[in-house]
Each structure stands twice: as C-alpha cells, then as structure tokens.
Amino acid sequence: MKQGDRASLPSVDRLLNSAAGAQLAGRYGRTLLLEAVRGVLAAERTRLASDPGARCPADAVLAAACAARVEALLRPSLRPVFNLSGTVLHTNLGRALLPEAAVAAAVGAMARPVNLEYDVDGAARGERDSHVEAWLTRLTGAAAAVVVNNNAAAVYLALYALARRREVLVSRGELVEIGGAFRIPDIMASAGCKLREVGTTNRTHPQDFVRALGTATGAIMKVHTSNYAVHGYTATVPESELAAIARQHAVPLINDLGSGTLVELEAFGLAHEPTPQEAIANGADVVTFSGDKLLGGPQCGLIVGRADLIEKIRRNPMKRALRLDKIRLAALEAVLRLYARPETLARDLPTLRMLTRSQAEIRTQAAGIMPVVAKAADGLATTRIVDCLSQIGSGALPVDTLPSAGIALTPRGKRRSGAADALAAAFRALPVPVIGRISEGELILDLRCLDDEHEFVFQLQHLASPDGAP
Numbered sequence: 418m419k420q421g422d423r424a425s426l427p428s429v430d431r432l433l434n435s436a437a438g439a440q441l442a443g444r445y446g447r448t449l450l451l452e453a454v455r456g457v458l459a460a461e462r463t464r465l466a467s468d469p470g471a472r473c474p475a476d477a478v479l480a481a482a483c484a485a486r487v488e489a490l491l492r493p494s495l496r497p498v499f500n501l502s503g504t505v506l507h508t509n510l511g512r513a514l515l516p517e518a519a520v521a522a523a524v525g526a527m528a529r530p531v532n533l534e535y536d537v538d539g540a541a542r543g544e545r546d547s548h549v550e551a552w553l554t555r556l557t558g559a560a561a562a563v564v565v566n567n568n569a570a571a572v573y574l575a576l577y578a579l580a581r582r583r584e585v586l587v588s589r590g591e592l593v594e595i596g597g598a599f600r601i602p603d604i605m606a607s608a609g610c611k612l613r614e615v616g617t618t619n620r621t622h623p624q625d626f627v628r629a630l631g632t633a634t635g636a637i638m639k640v641h642t643s644n645y646a647v648h649g650y651t652a653t654v655p656e657s658e659l660a661a662i663a664r665q666h667a668v669p670l671i672n673d674l675g676s677g678t679l680v681e682l683e684a685f686g687l688a689h690e691p692t693p694q695e696a697i698a699n700g701a702d703v704v705t706f707s708g709d710k711l712l713g714g715p716q717c718g719l720i721v722g723r724a725d726l727i728e729k730i731r732r733n734p735m736k737r738a739l740r741l742d743k744i745r746l747a748a749l750e751a752v753l754r755l756y757a758r759p760e761t762l763a764r765d766l767p768t769l770r771m772l773t774r775s776q777a778e779i780r781t782q783a784a785g786i787m788p789v790v791a792k793a794a795d796g797l798a799t800t801r802i803v804d805c806l807s808q809i810g811s812g813a814l815p816v817d818t819l820p821s822a823g824i825a826l827t828p829r830g831k832r833r834s835g836a837a838d839a840l841a842a843a844f845r846a847l848p849v850p851v852i853g854r855i856s857e858g859e860l861i862l863d864l865r866c867l868d869d870e871h872e873f874v875f876q877l878q879h880l881a882s883p884d885g886a887p
C-alpha cells in the first residue's frame with residue numbers, strides 16, 4: 418500500500434526548535450509542548466500512513482495543532498456558566514452564590530495566615546468554630562453551634578456522636594431521599610444507628626413514638642420533608658409535642674431542617690420555610706441545616722443546639738474528619754454578619770436578591786435583551802418573551818414556585834425530534850455555557866438569575882447552529 422507524505426514530517430526536535438515552537442515553549446513551557454508535539458506528530462503519522470494522497474502539513478499548521486492541544490489540556494474543567502434553568506439553588510450548578518463580602522473574606526483567608534485556631538487577643542478563641550459560633554447562637558437562639566462540611570455530614574455526625582449503636586425513631590413519612598446520594602435510612606446505617614420507623618407514610622401520632630421508646634432508644638429524629646409534600650389525609654406530631662415526649666424519656670430530639678433559612682421568608686414576600694430559631698423554640702435539642710441552600714453561604718453543615726450535646730459532637734473524633742477549612746469559615750462568617758442587618762439582606766445576599774426579584778423587573782430585563790437574543794438566534798429559532806415559574810431548588814419549599822419571566826426559543830423545524838435538545842446544546846457550547854430548560858419542544862431561558870446581562874449578550878455572537886454552520 419502506498420503511503421502519504423510521511424517522509425516530509427518534521428522530527429520532534431525540528432518542530433520544537435522552529436521559531437513557532439520556541440514561541441509556544443515560551444508560552445506553555447517545554448514539558449507540555451513536548452507532550453503535544455509528540456501527540457500531534459503521532460496523529461499525523463497515522464493519518465499519512467492511511468491516506469496515500471495526503472500531504473504533510475506545513476510546520477506552522479503543525480505548531481497551531483500543538484497549541485490547540487495544550488490549550489485543550491489547560492482549559493479549566495470547573496468554569497462559570499449562566500444559570501437560566503429557573504432553579505435558583507441548583508445543586509448541580511453549585512447552589513448559592515456568595516456575596517462580595519464573603520468572596521473577599523475567603524480570598525483574604527486563602528492568601529494570608531489567619532488566627533484560625535490561635536487565640537490572638539486572649540478572648541479564648543482557640544477553636545476554629547468559635548469564629549462563627551457566636552453568630553449562629555445569636556441568630557438561632559441555640560446555646561451552642563458547630564460547623565462541618567455539609568448538612569449530610571451534620572446529620573451523620575449528630576447521629577454518630579449521639580445515638581451510635583442505639584435506635585433512632587423517625588416517622589415513616591419522613592424517610593426522605595435528597596438527590597439520590599442522601600437517604601435517611603442509609604445515613605442512619607452508616608452512622609451506626611438502628612432506624613426504627615414509627616407511624617405510617619401519611620399519618621404518625623404521638624402514641625406511635627411513645628410505644629416505640631425504650632431502653633434501646635438513642636434519639637428521636639425529625640426530618641424536614643424538603644423536596645416533596647404529602648397532601649390529603651395526613652397527620653404529623655407537632656414539634657413541641659415531640660420535644661416533650663423526647664424530654665420525658667431523656668433522649669435528644671434531632672431536627673434535620675435541610676435548607677433552614679435564618680430569616681422569616683414571609684417578610685420578603687416568600688412562603689414560610691422552617692427556621693432553626695423556630696425549631697429551637699419548639700424544643701429541638703439539636704438542629705441541622707445547610708449553609709449553601711437558603712442561607713446563601715458556602716457549602717457547609719450547621720449544627721446548633723443544647724450545649725452539652727454540641728460539646729459531645731464537637732469532641733467526637735469524626736468532627737475532625739468533617740471540619741470546615743479556613744476559606745469557607747471566612748466566607749461563612751461574612752455571610753452570617755450580613756444577617757445582623759436584615760434591612761439590607763435582600764440587596765446584599767445574592768440568593769435572597771434572586772429569590773425576591775419581581776416578575777415585572779424580570780420582564781423588563783427580558784424585553785431589554787430580547788432584540789439581541791432574537792438576532793443572534795435568528796438562524797436557529799424564533800423567540801418570544803414568556804412568563805414562567807422559577808423554583809427555589811435544593812429541596813426548599815418544593816411546591817412553591819416564583820412567578821418569573823424569560824425568553825422562549827422555538828427551534829426552526831420544531832417538528833424534527835431533538836431540535837430543542839440541539840438548541841440547548843448550542844447554548845451550552847457558548848464560551849460561558851448557558852443552561853436553560855426544555856419545555857414542550859422549546860428552550861426556556863428563565864432570567865431570574867441573570868446578573869451580568871452584558872456578558873451574556875456579548876457572547877451570543879458565538880452562537881452557532883447545532884450542525885456547526887455559523
């Protein structure tokens with residue numbers, strides 16, 4: 418078999434030492450460039466061997482291929498996207514966005530030594546959680562607090578430290594699964610606790626708990642059914658009543674709130690979501706909740722409650738394995754500080770700012786950018802402004818939606834199956850991927866979470882049709 422122009426292919430050294438090669442080595446370093454040159458030449462050799470008519474590319478073309486290879490390798494894997502999915506706290510898109518004050522605090526802690534576990538002023542702050550504990554007790558009314566990696570860790574650690582090798586009573590209606598990886602029965606098992614289900618799926622009564630209590634009981638647990646709602650013929654035991662039962666039998670009541678906001682959301686025009694302060698007031702001994710859901714902070718899990726129980730949790734060796742790093746502690750402290758001034762919280766905390774944007778404001782934004790979107794998408798889709806419904810996400814207020822607005826893109830040739838998927842893929846292929854949502858054959862871009870509309874609009878010039886044609 419005759420082979421292509423293989424003999425003309427430059428050697429690795431010739432390409433590396435060419436003018437273009439030297440320039441690339443300056444930009445990327447010799448190690449990465451060498452790897453790319455070898456890869457490109459090997460690919461060329463294979464191509465030329467299989468195609469008798471193929472010509473060897475010029476050195477400049479080979480150098481460009483090498484540069485592309487290095488660029489592809491160096492491109493960050495974790496990168497910003499536009500969340501126009503309509504879900505504000507989107508777990509797969511990283512949940513809460515930190516306020517500027519928290520970003521600054523985190524950056525400060527990253528680059529400089531900090532008094533993480535060092536008592537600089539004799540105020541007995543030699544413990545890392547002390548930087549946020551005072552804020553947490555002040556905001557929740559609890560006596561003490563610890564923080565860990567996330568709420569799953571908080572639940573795990575509370576169970577492990579307080580009820581290992583004992584039974585934990587949970588209502589059958591609260592055996593929740595959150596996003597697959599977090600399931601109450603599984604976390605219970607891994608914490609070494611024996612799950613004891615009481616009551617039924619739709620109705621659980623005080624007597625169900627009382628009958629199940631015994632010498633083997635280590636705790637009673639209440640779980641906020643954060644991502645679903647049971648309607649119809651239902652009954653749950655009021656928290657204060659459950660707390661009284663727990664107290665009578667001298668076992669702790671652990672309340673896993675999931676989202677757990679630190680403010681009354683009604684004050685911001687949103688539906689009520691249980692707060693830790695409410696759970697504490699209702700008699701819970703230990704309350705767990707997430708830092709990056711409605712609270713709007715960094716990923717972490719907060720455990721607040723009775724001083725003796727929190728101390729037991731703090732002293733458990735697993736606390737060390739689950740503890741927070743200085744970066745997130747700095748960010749969390751900055752976020753909690755914002756709560757001291759609820760008057761400006763809806764302005765300063767991005768999560769609350771997005772949740773409280775009015776439909777009218779979002780409609781106005783949609784009208785403003787509509788012409789640019791329509792023009793950029795012209796070859797691909799027809800566009801119109803639509804009213805839509807956003808969701809809070811991350812399990813909070815599952816049945817409540819927020820009136821919003823956005824842009825609906827109807828693919829040209831809509832009947833072609835997969836046309837909407839192809840359109841969604843084209844938006845995801847933009848320099849800053851745009852994540853929308855598909856509904857009834859259309860791509861919906863919900864603008865509730867669109868902060869930087871200039872960057873969004875500017876990059877639309879790169880929008881390419883799904884088959885690659887401009």
Ligand SMILES: *Cc1c(COP(=O)(O)O)cnc(C)c1O
Nearest residue numbers: 567568569643674675676707812
């Ligand atoms: C979200 C949630 C969790 C898990 O919290 P993470 O911070 O994601 O680990 C646990 N319990 C409930 C009820 C939740 O809603």
